[in-house]
Amino acid sequence: MLEINGLNVAYGDTQVIWDLNLKVEQGEIVTMLGPNGAGKTTILRTICGLVQPRSGSITFQGQDLLKVPAYNRAKHGIVMVPEGRRLFPKMTVEENLEIAAWKPDQKAETMEWIYETMPKLAERRKQLAGTLSGGEQQMCAIGRGIMAQPSLLMLDEPSLGLAPIIVEQVFEILLKLKSRGITIFFVEQFVEQSLKISSRGYLCEGGQIVLHEDSVSMLNNDYVRQVYLGIA
């Protein structure tokens, strides 16, 4: 579904992504782990078109994504829930959801699904997004992403700054999205929980993929256990 080959990204003279290859198949949940500054966010931003790569290719459903302008990639089915939610703070929850909807025939059904799955949002539909709690904001950001009818939803650290119990809820929503037929690729720092809901994992360090395995092997990998799970 999504295939990245030989991707190099640089900010000015500083190269941050080195010759990266990555693949996401239809119907999967794939997670990318790694420390701060490893380049995870840059990879997602490049896939969305917010950052232009220096070289390499990104194809999505057989199409050369680099030829599609950033604002049109959502309509091609590729949507990102950015790091730190990035809601429109002075708009209501409902307005935030509506703005992403570009397929009128599916709008009502999707919104109903969102309100059913995340009832807190239904309660707060008329409230300004900037006044929501962190967890509610994350729900709203995910909801906004779904409204764009993605076939691939990417999330950049959805657990960032959330209480453990809320993180669990977020991960449950990801599973529900999967059963709705949405493929998920997400970046996380919660190694164990992320791998448990994923089929495969990538480990990104210093702008390169240093490890790529199915989730079970990754959870049992000595390096991952030592460095990221703190288990000797």
Next chain:
Amino acid sequence: METFLQIIASGILLGGIYALISVGLNLIFGVIKIVNLAHGDFLMVGMYLTFFLFTLYKINPYTATLLVFPILLVVGLVIFRLIIKPLLGKSETEVNTILASAGLGYVLQNLALMLWKSDFRAIETNLTGKSINIGGMMLSSGRLWAFIICVVVALVLYYLLMYTKLGAQVRAVSQDTDAATLMGINVNMIYSLTFAVGIGLVGLAGCIIMPIFNVYPTVGTYFNTLAFVIVVLGGLGSFTGALVGGLIIGLVETFAGVMASAELAQVFSLLLFLIILFVKPEGILGKAARV
């Protein structure tokens, strides 16, 4: 008491006109985050257009809005494409756009000087010198009409921004360009549209103030200062801020004009401006900048 009401009413009328002059500046700043120093000079262009439409073709200034608004809209689109867009998303965008728009302002002023000389020009319509008596208050017909048009324009703009899909997209872009892009909004298209509407609106303001003020090549400089005071006073980037700021300056100038003298009117409004900058630097309706 009657004079008092009279001053209030005149102040509100003037304030409404000032608000319309400023609203485009604030719209452009609020959405694109650039300061358009040529704002007043586009007002001058609008005024000259109105002047010539009236003197050459006998087109009433209020009817002229239907022509001047779209003309300036197109001018705005072209200016955005040629001058503003190449500077966006690069380093030092803020400084470069200020310098570029200031340069554009000088070009417009000197073009006007070359084409039409530095003469003060005014038009005399059938409303000139007429007043309407409303509840004992004598209100200048020209100013009253200008005020009514300002209110209509403000309401239309508010409706478009708050209750249409396009308006929601404009608001989204003003709040977070990256998130807007991710949600499928063409930020560049919204920018050029906003810039065009901002310029179109100041052109329209040029039409409706033509029966009240003289036009000359540097008239924009005076209104530029005024517009900047108004939007900073009301809150930069806040739509209602321009309206509130306009009303306040209109009232202050009218009161000062009556109590002291017309020459001192602007001194008082600038004094108030300084006070507000010290007390509430983000403007009356502005939110404190996040650190």
